[in-house]
Amino acid sequence: MKAYDTLDQLTAPQRVAIIGASDNPTRIGGRPISYMLNHGYTGQIFPVNPKNETIQGLPAYARIGDIPEEIDFALIAVKSTMVADQVRAAAMKGARTALIFSSGFAEMDDSGRALQEELVQIGQETGIRILGPNCLGLFNAQSCFFPTFTATIDRAKPEVGGVGIASQSGAYGSHIYMACHLRGLGINHWVTTGNEADIEVAEVIKLMANDESVHTILAYVESVKNGALMIEALEAARANRKPVIVTKVGQSEIGAMAAASHTASLAGEDKIYDAIFRQYGAFRVSSTEEMTDLALAAKPRIYPAGKKVGLVTISGGAGILMADAADALGLDVAPMPKESQEELKEIVPFASPVNPVDVTAQFFNDLSLVPRFTRAMLDKGGYDGLVGFWTSVAGSPVLGEPLLAYLTETMASYDDRLFLHVMLAEEDMHRKYQDNGFPTFSDPSRAMVALNAMMFFGKSFAAKDTDSPPALPKPVQLKPAMNEQETKAALASFGLPVVEDVTCLSEADVRQGFGRAGGAVAMKILSADILHKTDIGGVMLNLRSEEEAVLAYQQILENARKYAPEAKIDGVMLSPMIGDGVDLIVGAQTDPIFGAMVMVGIGGIHAELLKDVTFMRAPISPSAARSMLERLKLYPLLTGARGAKSCDIEEVARTISDFSAFVAAHEDQLASFEINPLRAMADGCVALDALAVCKVAGE
């Protein structure tokens, strides 16, 4: 199949065949024609239907082959069993894209799945791209191209604007469209992908990221098939400073089950998706409303890179509520400088000048207080973003417009600062503010969530990594079933710090090993067949004398014989006891969609119960590894909580980064790899145990 170079190649064709066209403008095969005729499509439409001479006033053709010209787009709305032939015929006629409305494919049963496979085959043979099947279509509001049967177009004609929508679900995509429309957000491109036999949401995001007319991308995703493509798409959007706002459903078990039945594809691990979206700068939302809120906030295209929030209000109560909301989101509600507070107090003695800054009811007597206070906040307070609370006052015909005039004049000199407004007003007053570059909200908490998201994008767009991921080492062929010592040796050979140990095959080995260790030792069974050594009594710690060590050796071998009689035993490992520290679990798994993902958590049962772990796609830089550690709820354990010594976080981060390069280099061979624990100490860190699970052939 031939990749598109531009979004227009998909959404702005000039010669379109409609196969299964209907004369009735309310039928599935009739709506697209009706929409295009009514909304001013300037390309050519060729209805195909053997039963009609003309369709909605246009000459109709019995077969695609009868169309007198080449076509570049075929819309197919016929029975599922007839679709393949039509796609072939469309390809023969030069069509670049076949959009398939028809259902009865992979979403239904095995025979449908076979039909869908055939479409993929045709695509590969002819190069034609396929959108769908089981798809509600797309539209391009600029070129008035409406190959869709969503009835939403009847209820709301799309207005041109900078938003692009890519949705796997057609009905929910329509819902997003309508929700945006009701908020005054113009949509340029709307593409639903249905069963995604070929084109998936990721590709649409990438095309939108590289299309000038799209400023903000809204995506609804049930599952990603091509992880690398999704990452490319998100990277393209970030490079072009376009926010990607994404709903990824199926995070609950029930949701995932429903997603599976809905799209006939398996929803991936939710934590992995979370990690990928965060890492590549997409903002994940959990409701349509939050999605439209963020799209509205993105309209001025101001993405503050800082987190300092100034709150200006005419209600002290609202100020407190907004401060609470900002704090909960991790924003910085920094106070005004002391001397500026004094200056504001001179203007309004009853004002609360700290931040939130309360203009008080004096506002009603003198609207010019707003620009004066705002300027002071921006000049002296240095806030990256502001939220103003005007409740129904801004909705008043007397006050709303003069306030807007003051705000517009003031903000003209601060084009890098985002100013959101909270007001209860008629829709047309909201639009006036929005048209002047001020996103408006009726609820203060929602405004704060939107500002936080714009600051997320600002930080993401501005991010210059101070360091890069290490270069991937040259991979080696790993032994499929490594015992602990071999696993640690593999780590060590790539420069990672592991505890030194010796394999004991006799009591003499134990005595010699104990003598060399020069202090207390730990002993562990060595066998590639025993994954959970503690459970079979295969681990004994803190052995302080040679005799204790010998007894432990005997006991461990006896336990292994007793509780794991089938296991091949390679000996007993002896290693020095390592000093106190904090135990981390540092793992990796090769995700079927996104490849090697590295995971970091605090070790032990508490972290396990709390699922206090965080993921990133490997390889990662030391500073990224550090940010992973900082995201852990239990991070303060590493920085010396309760008077303990702080751990060597720099060395831990470097080790995690090196580990990520190691696993990324071996992702073809590894299913998972776990250092558990990696002991973080005041001086350095060391892997005490490690477990590798290699892929079995064919996986």
Added chain:
Amino acid sequence: MKAYDTLDQLTAPQRVAIIGASDNPTRIGGRPISYMLNHGYTGQIFPVNPKNETIQGLPAYARIGDIPEEIDFALIAVKSTMVADQVRAAAMKGARTALIFSSGFAEMDDSGRALQEELVQIGQETGIRILGPNCLGLFNAQSCFFPTFTATIDRAKPEVGGVGIASQSGAYGSHIYMACHLRGLGINHWVTTGNEADIEVAEVIKLMANDESVHTILAYVESVKNGALMIEALEAARANRKPVIVTKVGQSEIGAMAAASHTASLAGEDKIYDAIFRQYGAFRVSSTEEMTDLALAAKPRIYPAGKKVGLVTISGGAGILMADAADALGLDVAPMPKESQEELKEIVPFASPVNPVDVTAQFFNDLSLVPRFTRAMLDKGGYDGLVGFWTSVAGSPVLGEPLLAYLTETMASYDDRLFLHVMLAEEDMHRKYQDNGFPTFSDPSRAMVALNAMMFFGKSFAAKDTDSPPALPKPVQLKPAMNEQETKAALASFGLPVVEDVTCLSEADVRQGFGRAGGAVAMKILSADILHKTDIGGVMLNLRSEEEAVLAYQQILENARKYAPEAKIDGVMLSPMIGDGVDLIVGAQTDPIFGAMVMVGIGGIHAELLKDVTFMRAPISPSAARSMLERLKLYPLLTGARGAKSCDIEEVARTISDFSAFVAAHEDQLASFEINPLRAMADGCVALDALAVCKVAGE
């Protein structure tokens, strides 16, 4: 001051004096008169102003004393320094209530604080009740009584409805009023309390709870002064099955600072408020929008006691999103019974019949599918609440009304099930659904949050404690500074399980104690002056021989002499080592507002970092104690996570309950009391250490 018996005594007076009345209907002293005249107030209004003969067409009086009749309400809008005299005069004229608009009191400075104190004094002397000062007033939409100067009344005339609003903040109270108004919610009573010199939000809630015209209470609280009154108020609302939806601001440090400057009163500990609201059945929200959403959902007055949610949708995507949202809220998205799934499949072969139930686009061809599917879900699925997703389809003139007719007919036979609907539609279509008993939302996630809250109320209204808190024991006089042994002895004397120990004053005592213990022992310094024994080397554990114990005795005394030279030493405690288990921290503190609060958490640094603790007001029943344990994130540690033995949760719960009775009985004497740890074992539990801090005289 004389307590009100009914809300009407505050909000429906018949003879009202307006002191500082203005002829100008836009001035503070003019607005109330204008509102009452325009909106049909039938009582008598007596404007008081020495400068006018008439005011807004009414005869004016120079002084209150000149009014020819008794009055029952005085509205005061004069300079702060003149207010006290007016309140006195109003009391002389028989007024039950003085509402004070004027600012310049405790919110300003010390002199204002003194003026406010004087008002309280007058109230105590004369019995007159005071609303405010620094207050935006109140209104009663039923009796058209509008003693308020909020300009919001100009923008939106109140409609009568079942909602009551009690707000400490006037401006934010106006915002809540307006937000409700825009959602079609009628407000009967709106009361703002300002500085709360006398009447506080809690009292207003209580009056509303006992007023027939109010069905749903919305409250905005910055701080509670009278904790017992708030609890009485919430208990009254629960007894009368009225939801209380509350915003309590100031949970962040910045918010609390702003709250303090705003209301001149200290915001209490946020966790305590959370606990009180949950315990007494109020639902805490963090945004105005959530507040109005919940008020709307409460309109049908159906509060399902169960948690089973049925989802019916015409978009598979929306179904997944709703399932995720329901799951995140802890609701039960139970599947339809298998045989019912088959039945639905027979009706629509492509339908997804599990739950979410996807009617699919077949809906467009046959609206009667909705009642058929809905009945199946209610009869066979047994769902307590339903959410339907109809997106803009319900907003279509062709489909919206017939769908509503079907829904109304269907639900007539299920008056205990709540059915919320998600739709994008014009406001008048929303109203039609709402008037038929169907709360509507434009966002599926918000509908789910609202349903969850209604289920919270349902559970709270239905709750019959299976057990009661124990009777409070007869309190004893506690010694002000108890050492550990005395503290544990106090617990033991009230029947709580504590570890047995002996006080050693000599090595001979240690040897004798060790012999009796019959196994390993722990030793700890005994001194009321040393609160943190571990920090000074005052604790040694797991001493296995008599010699080890004697050495420990000497070392502990030496450490104490060295690191706490001022402390009075009562000896060294010796106790048997207790078996393995999970260590809990069980504490209590006497909150200045709400009295004795009991706290439960898992012990250790992890729980401390995670703030994994939960509070309730003491005393509590064993089942309430159990619910506290279950709320802990680390609760699985108690039930045998990772193959450990399950703890004796019944005994732990009984012990916490007994402890709560003990601290409640002594709340006058105790500032705080902490058992740390309470070791929970497979068989019973035992307090290993305890620390009491008594109140100092005058506290």
